[in-house]
Amino acid sequence: MANKHQLLSILSSHIGQDHGISAHQLALALDVPERQIRSLVSELREEGHAIAALPESGYFVEQDAAELESCCAFLRSRAL
Numbered sequence: 001m002a003n004k005h006q007l008l009s010i011l012s013s014h015i016g017q018d019h020g021i022s023a024h025q026l027a028l029a030l031d032v033p034e035r036q037i038r039s040l041v042s043e044l045r046e047e048g049h050a051i052a053a054l055p056e057s058g059y060f061v062e063q064d065a066a067e068l069e070s071c072c073a074f075l076r077s078r079a080l
Contacts, residue, residue: 002030004040004047011051011059017067020057 010029015020027034041051041059050062052071062068 002032002036002040004043005080006030007037007040008044011061015057015061016063017052017054017057017060017070019051020054020060023053026059 004019007026007030010021010026013019023034023037023071026037029042030037037059041053044051052062052067053059054071054074062071
């Protein structure tokens with residue numbers, strides 16, 4: 001079964017919004033359901049890893065403050 005360290009290893013080559021990877025692709029790479037990807041990402045975020053996700057680009061490691069703000073704005077809009 002995949003763990004958060006394996007996910008982080010894959011995401012480490014997806015830095016910046018232009019290099020995102022979909023939850024579906026991550027799930028295939030780790031042989032887990034997409035729901036588990038979201039759970040693992042949440043764990044990594046709680047540990048302080050700067051992992052963003054946007055519908056148009058997928059999951060990626062944020063490369064600057066602008067990407068962080070863009071992701072936060074998206075998440076706030078979904079929450080409201």
